[in-house]
Amino acid sequence: MLDTVILLTGPAERTALTAVLVGHNPRLNVLTVEHADELTGIGTDVLRRARLLAFVTPVIVPPAILGELGYGAVNFHPGSPSYPGWAPAHFALYDQASEFGATAHMMIEQVDAGPIVAVELFPIPPDIPVLGLEGMAYARLASLFWRMGKQLALEEETPPPLPIQWGTRKFYRSTYRAMCEIPLDIPKGELDRRIRIFGGNHFGISPTIKLHGVEFRAMPPAQSA
Secondary structure, three states, X not given: OXXXXXXXXXXXXXXXXXXXXXXXXOOOEEEEEOOHHHHHOOOHHHHOOEEEEEEOOOOOOOHHHHHHOOOOEEXXXXXXXXXXXXXXXXXXXXXXXXXXXXXXXXXXXXXOOOOEEEEEEEEOOOOOOHHHHHHHHHHHHHHHHHHHHHHHHHOOOOOOOOOOOOOOOOEOHHHHHHHOEOOOOOOHHHHHHHHHHHOOOHHHOOOEEEEOOEEEEOOOOOOOO
């Protein structure tokens, strides 16, 4: 019997998301966790009665945990199915994609690869910055959680998969870092594009050029007082 939801998310989201779930099922036990070591401390007896919901988290759930869950695991990914993996908004803007969105999918051992169960898409506004696009995707992701909350809190069956496939390219931290390694012969237009999209020092990674053994790093513009 499903009586527990393990909510894997950050401190900013846990109160609101818990309220959504308990609002649909007041008897539901919601365990909020943020780190992988907290997951490994949950007993097998609890896991077998539980469903795991991951919302905008960098934590990779260990396969052993996924295998013990009685009611599966759903991840809420802040990007469209075309952009599985790391920093999807950055790569969508770099590709000059016309649409973006949010994706809910069942979790399997491979990251951002399980069956897709819900999607919300929207057109990308012209000239939107990375943080703006991430904000739009986050809002759609919250909408997905709210829309699926009753089902996830009450129903033991896993959500049915949609006939939607993940994109063939998966993006990693290493992919992001490679975009920030600027070759000396880069055309000006490409340099401007990379600095505009990857130049915010997000994740502590900035565009860099190496010249005669010296590394030059692009820094975000100083904020005016």
